[in-house]
Amino acid sequence: FGKNFLITTHYASLPWLDSLLQEAQEKSAEEHLMSRGIAFLLYTFLDTLVDSYFPVLDDIDEIIDDLEDVTVNSTSNDVQVRIFRIKRSLAQMRRVISPQVEVVNALVARTGKFIPAKMNPYFADVHDHLIRAFEVLDSYRDLMGGMLDVYLTTVSNRLNAVMKQLTIIATVFMPITFITGVFGQNFGHLPQVEHDNGYLFWIVLAFMGLITALQLWYFKKRGWL
Structure with a gap:
């Protein structure tokens, strides 16, 4: 980013970014994001990006709740496949969020020509949201590890009964x-x-x-x- 521009790169269209761009285009000159400076535009971009993680985490939470009941009552291989699939998705999200925590933390710690000191609370808020998402991911990962242990125990008990x-x-x-x-x-x-x-x-x-x-x-x- 620079004084009057912000460049993003991504492999596919992002719905949340398209919505942000449309919202910026519909606002008047006084309400335009660029009128508040490039630092505020960067904050809005990062805040919208981080907020897009939480609906995904909510969907994963519902999937885990449904899977908990199935894990105790079923020993099908499909349960194990679903557990590993969710663990893989959590690991991928963790790899995405982890570098972003360091980047936003650097924005909080550094002030300069393009990021004034008054923007520190805004970037600190984004950093807190990232930390919360990161902690939720870790809790889900621990929960899936425990769920896998429960599944293996259920399979072992069923085998012992047979x-x-x-x-x-x-x-x-x-x-x-x-x-x-x-x-x-x-x-x-x-x-x-x-x-x-x-x-x-x-x-x-x-x-x-x-x-x-x-x-x-x-x-x-x-x-x-």
Whole structure:
């Protein structure tokens, strides 16, 4: 910027900058931004830029609120993808805002030909807004880190529950498999197999049912079912 000009560079059209330019063009000569000096124009530009961050932060806050409920109740991979996507967006915003804090702080500390001392409170206000946006970003980043830990814990607990159920099923069938394996051996002479008149089969079957019932009762008593 110079005495009578302010140059901006950006890759695409910025709605907030277009609105600021339109507002400046519609005002009369007495109310025109340039009539108050280039320093005030620079302040207005920076203040509008910083204010444009807060609607984005509000949108991210709503997304995080919705994601908190989903994280506790779902173990879908889509939740993890959404968490990492938000963390990436926060990191990008942080990289954008961080240098601006130093730039505005330098404008507050330095006064000279184009920035009079009376403009210090204005730039200090912009600096405070940047610090607040930076702190909000840090709080969101910490919140997303905690949310990722909650998601991983939920997935781990769900996996442990599945493994517990599979272990119970395997434990229930273990003695039954042992009994059927013993009586299913290919021996020529096995006691009470050839001359039991059929009652041994029902005894063994009842015994296996009793073992299964006792196991299920014990598991339920211990709170494993």
